[in-house]
Amino acid sequence: MTGDAIKTMKLYSRVDRVYAQLRHAGIADGDPIPPDLLSRFDQYHYHGTEAVDEGIARLALKPHHRVLDVGSGLGGPARFIAGQAGCRVTALELQADVHEVASRLTERCGLAHLVSHKRGDVLDGAVPPGRFDALFAWLAFLHIPDRERLYRRCREALRPGGGMYVEDYFERGPFTDEERETLAVKVYSRNLPRLDELRRDLGRAGFADIVIEDVTASWTEHVAERAQAYRDNREHEVALHGEQVFAGLDDFYSSIAGLFRAGNLGGVRLLARRP
Numbered sequence: 364m365t366g367d368a369i370k371t372m373k374l375y376s377r378v379d380r381v382y383a384q385l386r387h388a389g390i391a392d393g394d395p396i397p398p399d400l401l402s403r404f405d406q407y408h409y410h411g412t413e414a415v416d417e418g419i420a421r422l423a424l425k426p427h428h429r430v431l432d433v434g435s436g437l438g439g440p441a442r443f444i445a446g447q448a449g450c451r452v453t454a455l456e457l458q459a460d461v462h463e464v465a466s467r468l469t470e471r472c473g474l475a476h477l478v479s480h481k482r483g484d485v486l487d488g489a490v491p492p493g494r495f496d497a498l499f500a501w502l503a504f505l506h507i508p509d510r511e512r513l514y515r516r517c518r519e520a521l522r523p524g525g526g527m528y529v530e531d532y533f534e535r536g537p538f539t540d541e542e543r544e545t546l547a548v549k550v551y552s553r554n555l556p557r558l559d560e561l562r563r564d565l566g567r568a569g570f571a572d573i574v575i576e577d578v579t580a581s582w583t584e585h586v587a588e589r590a591q592a593y594r595d596n597r598e599h600e601v602a603l604h605g606e607q608v609f610a611g612l613d614d615f616y617s618s619i620a621g622l623f624r625a626g627n628l629g630g631v632r633l634l635a636r637r638p
Protein backbone atom coordinates (compact mmCIF):
# COMPACT_ATOMS: atom_id res chain seq x y z
CA MET A 364 0.00 0.00 0.00
CA THR A 365 1.45 3.40 -0.96
CA GLY A 366 -0.48 5.57 1.48
CA ASP A 367 -2.50 7.57 -1.10
CA ALA A 368 -5.63 5.43 -1.59
CA ILE A 369 -6.47 5.89 2.08
CA LYS A 370 -7.05 9.63 1.50
CA THR A 371 -10.72 8.95 0.69
CA MET A 372 -11.02 9.12 4.48
CA LYS A 373 -11.41 12.80 5.25
CA LEU A 374 -9.72 12.64 8.65
CA TYR A 375 -6.49 12.36 6.63
CA SER A 376 -7.02 15.45 4.44
CA ARG A 377 -4.92 18.48 5.27
CA VAL A 378 -3.31 16.88 8.29
CA ASP A 379 -1.27 20.07 8.72
CA ARG A 380 -4.48 21.58 10.13
CA VAL A 381 -3.03 20.74 13.55
CA TYR A 382 -0.69 23.74 13.11
CA ALA A 383 -3.71 26.07 12.79
CA GLN A 384 -5.17 24.51 15.95
CA LEU A 385 -1.88 25.15 17.74
CA ARG A 386 -1.68 28.76 16.52
CA HIS A 387 -5.22 29.28 17.76
CA ALA A 388 -4.12 27.89 21.15
CA GLY A 389 -1.30 30.48 21.21
CA ILE A 390 1.61 28.34 19.97
CA ALA A 391 3.36 30.00 17.01
CA ASP A 392 4.79 27.90 14.16
CA GLY A 393 8.14 26.41 15.15
CA ASP A 394 7.74 27.13 18.88
CA PRO A 395 8.08 24.39 21.49
CA ILE A 396 4.77 22.65 22.26
CA PRO A 397 3.67 21.50 25.72
CA PRO A 398 2.66 17.85 25.10
CA ASP A 399 -0.42 18.07 27.33
CA LEU A 400 -1.75 20.95 25.20
CA LEU A 401 -1.08 19.03 21.98
CA SER A 402 -2.92 15.96 23.25
CA ARG A 403 -6.20 17.83 22.68
CA PHE A 404 -5.48 17.65 18.92
CA ASP A 405 -3.25 14.65 18.19
CA GLN A 406 -5.34 11.61 19.18
CA TYR A 407 -7.06 10.05 16.15
CA HIS A 408 -9.03 7.50 18.19
CA TYR A 409 -11.76 7.47 20.84
CA HIS A 410 -11.53 8.74 24.44
CA GLY A 411 -8.17 10.47 23.83
CA THR A 412 -5.35 9.95 26.32
CA GLU A 413 -7.68 8.06 28.70
CA ALA A 414 -7.61 5.19 26.20
CA VAL A 415 -3.83 5.35 26.05
CA ASP A 416 -3.61 5.30 29.86
CA GLU A 417 -5.73 2.15 29.75
CA GLY A 418 -3.26 0.55 27.33
CA ILE A 419 -0.25 1.54 29.46
CA ALA A 420 -1.89 -0.06 32.52
CA ARG A 421 -3.07 -3.21 30.74
CA LEU A 422 0.41 -3.95 29.35
CA ALA A 423 2.04 -2.82 32.65
CA LEU A 424 4.61 -0.72 30.79
CA LYS A 425 7.97 -0.06 32.46
CA PRO A 426 10.59 2.49 31.35
CA HIS A 427 12.90 -0.22 29.97
CA HIS A 428 10.18 -1.61 27.67
CA ARG A 429 10.54 -1.17 23.92
CA VAL A 430 7.21 -0.18 22.42
CA LEU A 431 5.87 -0.29 18.86
CA ASP A 432 2.83 1.81 17.91
CA VAL A 433 1.39 0.51 14.63
CA GLY A 434 -0.44 3.12 12.54
CA SER A 435 0.74 5.90 14.81
CA GLY A 436 -1.01 8.80 13.06
CA LEU A 437 0.13 12.20 14.32
CA GLY A 438 2.07 10.40 17.06
CA GLY A 439 -0.27 11.36 19.91
CA PRO A 440 -0.41 7.94 21.59
CA ALA A 441 3.34 7.35 21.05
CA ARG A 442 4.30 10.67 22.70
CA PHE A 443 1.84 10.10 25.54
CA ILE A 444 3.27 6.62 26.22
CA ALA A 445 6.82 8.00 26.19
CA GLY A 446 5.88 10.86 28.51
CA GLN A 447 3.85 8.76 30.97
CA ALA A 448 5.80 5.51 31.06
CA GLY A 449 9.26 6.76 30.04
CA CYS A 450 9.56 4.06 27.34
CA ARG A 451 11.25 4.31 23.98
CA VAL A 452 8.56 4.12 21.32
CA THR A 453 8.80 3.40 17.61
CA ALA A 454 5.90 5.11 15.83
CA LEU A 455 5.17 3.36 12.53
CA GLU A 456 2.99 5.30 10.07
CA LEU A 457 2.04 4.59 6.47
CA GLN A 458 1.16 8.05 5.12
CA ALA A 459 4.05 10.36 4.22
CA ASP A 460 2.35 13.64 5.18
CA VAL A 461 1.05 12.24 8.47
CA HIS A 462 4.50 10.83 9.26
CA GLU A 463 6.18 14.16 8.53
CA VAL A 464 3.82 16.23 10.67
CA ALA A 465 4.10 13.65 13.46
CA SER A 466 7.92 13.77 13.44
CA ARG A 467 7.92 17.56 13.57
CA LEU A 468 5.44 17.60 16.47
CA THR A 469 7.59 15.15 18.43
CA GLU A 470 10.67 17.37 17.96
CA ARG A 471 8.74 20.43 19.09
CA CYS A 472 7.51 18.54 22.17
CA GLY A 473 11.13 17.71 23.08
CA LEU A 474 10.42 13.97 22.91
CA ALA A 475 12.61 12.96 19.96
CA HIS A 476 15.01 11.17 22.34
CA LEU A 477 12.18 8.74 23.25
CA VAL A 478 9.95 8.55 20.18
CA SER A 479 11.39 7.57 16.82
CA HIS A 480 9.15 7.90 13.79
CA LYS A 481 9.34 5.46 10.95
CA ARG A 482 7.40 5.63 7.72
CA GLY A 483 6.29 2.29 6.38
CA ASP A 484 3.65 -0.40 5.95
CA VAL A 485 3.38 -2.86 8.82
CA LEU A 486 2.65 -5.60 6.26
CA ASP A 487 6.01 -5.10 4.55
CA GLY A 488 8.03 -5.95 7.62
CA ALA A 489 8.85 -2.29 8.19
CA VAL A 490 10.06 -3.03 11.73
CA PRO A 491 12.73 -5.44 12.92
CA PRO A 492 11.36 -8.77 14.24
CA GLY A 493 11.52 -9.92 17.86
CA ARG A 494 12.45 -6.50 19.17
CA PHE A 495 9.43 -5.17 21.06
CA ASP A 496 8.04 -5.82 24.56
CA ALA A 497 4.73 -4.15 23.75
CA LEU A 498 2.76 -3.38 20.61
CA PHE A 499 -0.14 -0.95 20.42
CA ALA A 500 -2.56 -0.12 17.62
CA TRP A 501 -5.42 2.35 17.92
CA LEU A 502 -7.88 2.24 15.00
CA ALA A 503 -5.22 1.15 12.50
CA PHE A 504 -6.07 -2.53 11.90
CA LEU A 505 -9.42 -1.50 10.40
CA HIS A 506 -7.51 -0.19 7.36
CA ILE A 507 -5.73 -3.49 6.71
CA PRO A 508 -7.85 -6.20 5.05
CA ASP A 509 -5.09 -8.85 4.97
CA ARG A 510 -5.60 -9.81 8.60
CA GLU A 511 -3.63 -13.02 8.41
CA ARG A 512 -0.47 -11.23 7.34
CA LEU A 513 -1.13 -8.33 9.73
CA TYR A 514 -1.41 -10.56 12.81
CA ARG A 515 1.64 -12.56 11.74
CA ARG A 516 3.69 -9.36 11.34
CA CYS A 517 2.57 -8.13 14.74
CA ARG A 518 3.46 -11.41 16.44
CA GLU A 519 6.85 -11.40 14.74
CA ALA A 520 7.56 -7.84 15.90
CA LEU A 521 7.16 -8.88 19.55
CA ARG A 522 9.77 -10.69 21.58
CA PRO A 523 8.52 -13.93 23.22
CA GLY A 524 6.33 -12.90 26.17
CA GLY A 525 5.59 -9.49 24.63
CA GLY A 526 2.04 -8.10 24.78
CA MET A 527 -0.28 -6.51 22.23
CA TYR A 528 -3.06 -3.99 22.96
CA VAL A 529 -5.43 -3.01 20.16
CA GLU A 530 -8.55 -0.87 19.92
CA ASP A 531 -10.44 -1.36 16.67
CA TYR A 532 -13.66 -1.97 14.77
CA PHE A 533 -15.46 -5.26 14.27
CA GLU A 534 -18.50 -6.46 12.34
CA ARG A 535 -21.26 -6.76 14.86
CA GLY A 536 -23.85 -6.69 12.11
CA PRO A 537 -24.08 -8.19 9.14
CA PHE A 538 -23.37 -4.93 7.32
CA THR A 539 -25.78 -3.77 4.66
CA ASP A 540 -24.40 -3.07 1.17
CA GLU A 541 -24.63 0.65 1.88
CA GLU A 542 -22.70 0.29 5.14
CA ARG A 543 -20.02 -1.73 3.34
CA GLU A 544 -19.70 1.05 0.77
CA THR A 545 -19.52 3.77 3.41
CA LEU A 546 -16.86 1.82 5.29
CA ALA A 547 -14.87 1.14 2.12
CA VAL A 548 -14.85 4.74 0.87
CA LYS A 549 -15.23 7.04 3.86
CA VAL A 550 -13.31 4.92 6.36
CA TYR A 551 -11.06 3.04 3.94
CA SER A 552 -12.05 -0.16 5.70
CA ARG A 553 -12.83 -3.54 4.17
CA ASN A 554 -13.06 -7.04 5.59
CA LEU A 555 -13.68 -6.19 9.24
CA PRO A 556 -13.78 -9.37 11.34
CA ARG A 557 -16.55 -10.66 13.55
CA LEU A 558 -15.41 -11.26 17.13
CA ASP A 559 -15.29 -15.05 16.67
CA GLU A 560 -13.12 -14.59 13.55
CA LEU A 561 -10.85 -12.18 15.41
CA ARG A 562 -10.21 -14.70 18.17
CA ARG A 563 -9.73 -17.56 15.70
CA ASP A 564 -7.32 -15.61 13.45
CA LEU A 565 -5.22 -14.34 16.34
CA GLY A 566 -4.92 -17.89 17.67
CA ARG A 567 -3.91 -19.12 14.21
CA ALA A 568 -1.28 -16.37 14.00
CA GLY A 569 0.27 -17.75 17.18
CA PHE A 570 -1.06 -15.39 19.85
CA ALA A 571 -2.03 -16.65 23.31
CA ASP A 572 -3.89 -15.21 26.33
CA ILE A 573 -6.37 -13.52 24.00
CA VAL A 574 -8.80 -11.19 25.77
CA ILE A 575 -11.59 -9.53 23.80
CA GLU A 576 -13.76 -6.78 25.25
CA ASP A 577 -16.74 -5.29 23.45
CA VAL A 578 -16.61 -1.49 23.93
CA THR A 579 -19.36 -0.68 21.42
CA ALA A 580 -21.68 1.03 23.90
CA SER A 581 -19.11 3.55 25.06
CA TRP A 582 -17.87 4.25 21.51
CA THR A 583 -21.40 4.72 20.18
CA GLU A 584 -21.95 7.47 22.72
CA HIS A 585 -18.50 8.98 22.14
CA VAL A 586 -18.80 9.25 18.34
CA ALA A 587 -22.32 10.70 18.60
CA GLU A 588 -21.08 13.42 20.98
CA ARG A 589 -18.05 14.09 18.77
CA ALA A 590 -20.17 14.53 15.65
CA GLN A 591 -22.58 16.87 17.43
CA ALA A 592 -19.81 18.92 19.07
CA TYR A 593 -18.06 19.35 15.71
CA ARG A 594 -21.22 20.58 14.05
CA ASP A 595 -22.03 22.91 16.95
CA ASN A 596 -18.57 24.42 16.51
CA ARG A 597 -19.05 25.06 12.81
CA GLU A 598 -18.27 28.78 12.84
CA HIS A 599 -14.98 28.31 14.66
CA GLU A 600 -13.93 25.32 12.50
CA VAL A 601 -14.71 27.11 9.22
CA ALA A 602 -12.79 30.20 10.35
CA LEU A 603 -9.78 28.04 11.24
CA HIS A 604 -9.67 25.53 8.36
CA GLY A 605 -12.11 26.69 5.67
CA GLU A 606 -15.43 25.39 4.40
CA GLN A 607 -14.04 22.40 2.49
CA VAL A 608 -12.18 20.88 5.44
CA PHE A 609 -15.19 21.48 7.68
CA ALA A 610 -17.58 19.80 5.21
CA GLY A 611 -15.29 16.77 4.80
CA LEU A 612 -14.83 16.22 8.53
CA ASP A 613 -18.47 16.90 9.32
CA ASP A 614 -19.46 14.21 6.84
CA PHE A 615 -16.83 11.83 8.20
CA TYR A 616 -17.82 12.28 11.87
CA SER A 617 -21.54 12.00 11.15
CA SER A 618 -21.04 8.90 8.96
CA ILE A 619 -19.15 7.16 11.77
CA ALA A 620 -21.81 8.15 14.29
CA GLY A 621 -24.47 6.77 11.91
CA LEU A 622 -22.67 3.44 11.48
CA PHE A 623 -22.41 2.90 15.25
CA ARG A 624 -25.99 4.06 15.85
CA ALA A 625 -27.30 1.54 13.31
CA GLY A 626 -25.76 -1.22 15.42
CA ASN A 627 -23.76 -3.27 12.89
CA LEU A 628 -20.40 -1.62 13.56
CA GLY A 629 -18.78 -2.46 16.87
CA GLY A 630 -15.72 -1.42 18.87
CA VAL A 631 -13.32 -3.87 20.44
CA ARG A 632 -10.46 -3.71 22.94
CA LEU A 633 -8.15 -6.61 22.45
CA LEU A 634 -5.20 -8.00 24.40
CA ALA A 635 -2.94 -10.86 23.37
CA ARG A 636 0.54 -12.18 24.07
CA ARG A 637 3.26 -13.80 22.01
CA PRO A 638 4.01 -17.04 23.88
Ligand SMILES: C[S@@+](CC[C@H](N)C(=O)[O-])C[C@H]1O[C@@H](n2cnc3c(N)ncnc32)[C@H](O)[C@@H]1O
Pocket residue numbers: 364369405406407408433434435436437438439440455456457458461483484485486500501502503506507
Ligand atom coordinates in the same frame (compact mmCIF):
# COMPACT_ATOMS: atom_id res chain seq x y z
C1 LIG B 1 -7.34 6.31 12.69
S1 LIG B 1 -5.62 6.59 12.54
C2 LIG B 1 -5.12 6.39 14.21
C3 LIG B 1 -3.77 7.01 14.50
C4 LIG B 1 -3.23 6.78 15.91
N1 LIG B 1 -3.18 5.36 16.21
C5 LIG B 1 -4.09 7.48 16.93
O1 LIG B 1 -4.88 6.79 17.58
O2 LIG B 1 -3.98 8.70 17.06
C6 LIG B 1 -4.95 5.10 11.79
C7 LIG B 1 -3.54 5.28 11.20
O3 LIG B 1 -3.05 3.99 10.74
C8 LIG B 1 -2.25 4.23 9.60
N2 LIG B 1 -2.10 2.99 8.81
C9 LIG B 1 -3.05 2.40 8.04
N3 LIG B 1 -2.57 1.31 7.44
C10 LIG B 1 -1.28 1.17 7.83
C11 LIG B 1 -0.24 0.23 7.54
N4 LIG B 1 -0.48 -0.77 6.71
N5 LIG B 1 0.97 0.39 8.12
C12 LIG B 1 1.19 1.45 8.94
N6 LIG B 1 0.26 2.38 9.25
C13 LIG B 1 -0.97 2.25 8.71
C14 LIG B 1 -3.01 5.32 8.86
O4 LIG B 1 -2.21 5.97 7.90
C15 LIG B 1 -3.48 6.21 10.01
O5 LIG B 1 -2.60 7.27 10.28
